[in-house]
Amino acid sequence: MFRSTRGLRAAAGSWSQTLHLPKSTFPARPSTEELLRYRKRCADDFYAWQKENRPTENEDGERNTFVLHDGPPYANGPVHVGHALNKINKDIILRSYAKRGVRVEYRPGWDCHGLPIELKALQAHQQSSLEKESKNMVDEPTKEASVAHGAGLSPLAIREAAKKLATKTISEQMHAFRSWGVMGEWDKPYKTMDAEFENKQLQVFRDMVAKGEVRP
Numbered sequence: 001m002f003r004s005t006r007g008l009r010a011a012a013g014s015w016s017q018t019l020h021l022p023k024s025t026f027p028a029r030p031s032t033e034e035l036l037r038y039r040k041r042c043a044d045d046f047y048a049w050q051k052e053n054r055p056t057e058n059e060d061g062e063r064n065t066f067v068l069h070d071g072p073p074y075a076n077g078p079v080h081v082g083h084a085l086n087k088i089n090k091d092i093i094l095r096s097y098a099k100r101g102v103r104v105e106y107r108p109g110w111d112c113h114g115l116p117i118e119l120k121a122l123q124a125h126q127q128s129s130l131e132k133e134s135k136n137m138v139d140e141p142t143k144e145a146s147v148a149h150g151a152g153l154s155p156l157a158i159r160e161a162a163k164k165l166a167t168k169t170i171s172e173q174m175h176a177f178r179s180w181g182v183m184g185e186w187d188k189p190y191k192t193m194d195a196e197f198e199n200k201q202l203q204v205f206r207d208m209v210a211k212g213e214v215r216p
Contacts, residue, residue, distance in 0.1 A: 039181050047183035054103035066097040072109040075166035076117040079176040091182045106184035112166040112193035121161040163193055
């Protein structure tokens, strides 16, 4: 025989008294303000603290610093699950060293060159039939050249469009990475489109040529 609604409510009330659940002052989920505060404390504040307070060498004069230079993602679009897997795994490695008392440094970076970025920049520049033609171009030099020619852009204009896209993408990706609680040198990342970075690359190639490791 079915119980009335009032009877079910009364029974539920009595059952709840038989459950021995832990009581805590922690909320079921943090508020937006609390979440931001937790992230800052566990990422930015902790990273700055350990860099300032932990020595670069231990008492025996041995190196006490673990440095991780980022294998940079392309600055050509929104973040996806691959970015999350990459960044969070690296953060776990850094924190495992930090837990052992090691001073850690993480230098994030972005790859701002290559066809993936140029094609994205061209697609964003085109709002005509060329956009449809260029969507699925991968390793097809003939089509790539056709799109570049059809866009009516000079090589210099293409580079400027790619730089603009990369700059915007870096800002968006960095915001996402930091929202995941990833700690690092976010105030001074390296970008392959920076003049300083390009000059250092040229210096490395110059040294390789001088040593006979590369034939001019």
